[in-house]
Amino acid sequence: MPLNIWNSMGIRMSPFFQEALDISETSSNPIKLFVGRQQENRDVLKRILGSNSNRIIIAGQPGTGKTSFIQYVKHQLANQHGFAVCSSHCRVPHNFSATELGVEILRSVVLSLKNALPSGKLEKLKGFKEARSLVEETDLRTWQLSLSAYGFGAGLGSEKKNQPPHFVPGQFYDALAQMTTAASTEGVTGIVVHLNNLENLEQDAKEAAFLLRDVRDSFLVSGLHFLLGATSEFYTSVVSAHAQVRSIFPEPISIKPMRFPEVKLLLERRYEYLQIEGMDFVPPVTWDLVEELHRIFLGDLRGMLSALEEACLSTLVVDPLSLNQALPYLAKYYMQQMTQTLSDAELVHLSRLANFSTDEFRQADVRKHLKISVGQVSKVFNQLERAQAIIRTKTQGRSQYYALSGRARLALGEMLS
Ligand SMILES: Nc1ncnc2c1ncn2[C@@H]1O[C@H](COP(=O)(O)OP(=O)(O)OP(=O)(O)O)[C@@H](O)[C@H]1O
Numbered sequence: 001m002p003l004n005i006w007n008s009m010g011i012r013m014s015p016f017f018q019e020a021l022d023i024s025e026t027s028s029n030p031i032k033l034f035v036g037r038q039q040e041n042r043d044v045l046k047r048i049l050g051s052n053s054n055r056i057i058i059a060g061q062p063g064t065g066k067t068s069f070i071q072y073v074k075h076q077l078a079n080q081h082g083f084a085v086c087s088s089h090c091r092v093p094h095n096f097s098a099t100e101l102g103v104e105i106l107r108s109v110v111l112s113l114k115n116a117l118p119s120g121k122l123e124k125l126k127g128f129k130e131a132r133s134l135v136e137e138t139d140l141r142t143w144q145l146s147l148s149a150y151g152f153g154a155g156l157g158s159e160k161k162n163q164p165p166h167f168v169p170g171q172f173y174d175a176l177a178q179m180t181t182a183a184s185t186e187g188v189t190g191i192v193v194h195l196n197n198l199e200n201l202e203q204d205a206k207e208a209a210f211l212l213r214d215v216r217d218s219f220l221v222s223g224l225h226f227l228l229g230a231t232s233e234f235y236t237s238v239v240s241a242h243a244q245v246r247s248i249f250p251e252p253i254s255i256k257p258m259r260f261p262e263v264k265l266l267l268e269r270r271y272e273y274l275q276i277e278g279m280d281f282v283p284p285v286t287w288d289l290v291e292e293l294h295r296i297f298l299g300d301l302r303g304m305l306s307a308l309e310e311a312c313l314s315t316l317v318v319d320p321l322s323l324n325q326a327l328p329y330l331a332k333y334y335m336q337q338m339t340q341t342l343s344d345a346e347l348v349h350l351s352r353l354a355n356f357s358t359d360e361f362r363q364a365d366v367r368k369h370l371k372i373s374v375g376q377v378s379k380v381f382n383q384l385e386r387a388q389a390i391i392r393t394k395t396q397g398r399s400q401y402y403a404l405s406g407r408a409r410l411a412l413g414e415m416l417s
């Protein structure tokens, strides 16, 4: 008796899951499902293997595969080149202090070394005790949760947890430098620190540039290699905002939209990985549908996968779901979402944007077409962006370009035209 619609197609679970691929051995979205990106991979490895310390921004539009790509790079560095890595990444919310960022980096280094060193070695490493007390004193509660991963849980009081002390960035630098040097004498080639979703910092670019400047020395520790996942705007707005920050970050490596043959391979890998032995496999969707959604979502893999999953779950078709079956449903589904988040006036703006002659547009290009004033245009764009009806595509000089999102295109029945 099938437990879900996927079982009746001969697969264990949805092949359209939207989580990033992960290097941990227990992951249900394992890194072995990774496809393509070989040129970008060579570029990153060349930089990392060619220098003792790196700060590499992996830039790309939302959902293009930045996090999965960084996971893939970490996987190779660990398996083929003796680097210390961990599957988790550091989050950097926009209101982070230099102390909190310092702690995130230390925590990540400790977790990576835990994976790379023989058991018992980490605790004896020079700098480890200092790292531990910096982390403990800064954010006791978070640290206690993660401590269980490597067995330090006992003996920490909770009285200080609401008053995290403020450390000077030099203290983080010293602990990082000592541990990194000590690890290299133990045979660790280098340590990777993965900072993710740095677009969170764009909210206040100046403030964020100061934050990066405050931890600048930690970014320069020999033996540490920083991989930063971000949108392209992070480099233009945050990194470029401060000369001392700009000077330590080279131009980003861009993750371009995946081409259709690779998307096809991506799904074929997932189908094969999820197949239930002894059962016949029925492809959930036709390649025509995948190709069309890939075109509509402009390289946003997460958006495309989510649309495929939504269409399959809601239509409950057991034969491969076709373009003609899926599109009317998806148009209705996304239109409903748009009407819940946008006012009637904003929906009118959206449909006017859909009739605009070019795919990519700047605010100034469409203002007249939308029949709104200079003062109104950025407000309308903000609202459309918040409703995921438009997305940022590129920045050129001071110009920000936008396009309709896949969701909006589907909602507006772009396909049927
Ligand atoms: N090279 C790849 N091979 C196989 N699957 C991939 C690849 N790149 C991305 N994916 C899949 O596409 C989806 C989106 O990928 P990912 O989360 O890495 O994108 P992202 O750019 O980090 O997204 P966001 O901007 O939301 O952080 C995930 O389901 C992931 O598993």
Ligand SMILES: [Mg+2]
Pocket (backbone or CB within 6 Å): 020, 066, 067, 068, 196, 197, 229
């Ligand atoms: Mg990501």
